[in-house]
Amino acid sequence: MSAHAPLPTSTDAPAQAPLPVDHLRFHRPHAHLAPAFGTDRFALRAEAFARFFGTPLFLGTQTVVVVLWIAINLLGATTFDPYPFILLNLAFSLQAAYAAPLILLAQTRQATRDKAHAEADAEHREALAVANEQRQSIAAQNAAQLLELLEQNTRLTAQTRELAARLEALTVEIHQRFVAPAGQA
Template identity: 80%
Template sequence: MTEPSTAAGAPGQNVASAKAPHGGPSVDHLRFHRRHAHLAPTFGTDRFALRAEAFARFFGTPLFLGAQTVVVAMWIAINVLGLVHFDLYPFILLNLAFSLQAAYAAPLILLAQTRQAARDKSHAEADAQHREALAVANEQRQSIAAHNTTQVLELLQQNTLLTAQTRELTERIEALTVEIHQRFVGRATQP
């Protein structure tokens, strides 16, 4: 199995230092899953494990079932028709072959199921951690939004107060202008 690729592209690249298109640091969306990457190959990464995994996967394919059916049908037909007499009825050698196959298949399948259960559990834990991180980030965003809303309301109140003060000062200036105008006009008309 190949090494899992990172969100930034190349395997092993430090994703935390990569930049997102908008200029901020990118988020490695698989960061909770990376610690469980060693569970990806079912039987490990050595040569025997990879062959055992391939063999266990082959047991469940239609090709295997079809090939086994053909081999068993030929085995029985050859022995019943008398072409060769190496395993006469009740086919003890065939039963022995099935027992041998089951002896190897069962542990491989159980091992695969156990490892798959461990992998599923680790992925579920990683998903839960990811959901928790998303919930915390969402709460932080909501807190910031509430703080910003409070600041906007305060700024609107200050703007309203400043507008009222500006109106009051404008009215006072207008009144003073009228009063000064009347004094100057009144002196100019007096002899």
């Protein structure tokens, strides 16, 4: 740049609109998800029930029911299901027949939610990368402008020093021409 050229400003760069940032996006439900049975009451209840199968409360309650079932039938209080416990076996089979699809439903819905979260995370990381590149580009532009300003400052300082030396030489010359002859007279 010459000494008379205008200094570069940040408005010389093409203006880029800032990307809108939704800071609450991870706290909102993912409306775009299409779960296996939808978000109706049945699907939500089925998923809650499937989750209940793995809790200590369910296991403890089932153990108490089985122990009472066997004790009542072995002690002779009643004989609605004698020793091979066919009815108890049928109850377990029925429970397994419903538990397996409900657990699969819950896993499918959770996998869909996990996929949506992973995609949202990937988009977020991409947005961060783009923003980082923009910041690095701006920082590089600022560094280049700063170097140019420093070079221009160095040139102006050298010109100022040169002009000051010339002014001093002219002052000495004027002093010698006007003051010295007046002192000789």
